[in-house]
Amino acid sequence: MTLRIERSTRQRFTVFTLSGRMEAAQVLQLKKLFERDYRHIILDLRDVRLADRDAVRFLRGCEADGMRLENCPAYVREWMDREKD
Secondary structure, three states: OOEEEEEEEEOOEEEEEEEEEEOHHHHHHHHHHHHHOOOEEEEEEEEEEEEOHHHHHHHHHHHHOOOEEEOOOHHHHHHHHHHHO
16 A cells, blocks of 8 residues: 545645555655645645654654644554654
């Protein structure tokens, strides 16, 4: 299973809907997309099934930079909170 990325717009936001497994390789891909289309970004994580440590750290950084995370799976949110300590 790989990560599927769908891009859409909602008002003034660019929404990236992520589905599948999120790992370091996909983090690099997302960073490139953000560089090319950096506006107000929402990451919809409803269908993220697995995430590795690099992905969790990346998501923490995204949130710290002002991106909004929607539908974040509970285990990812808990892991992000633990990484703060």
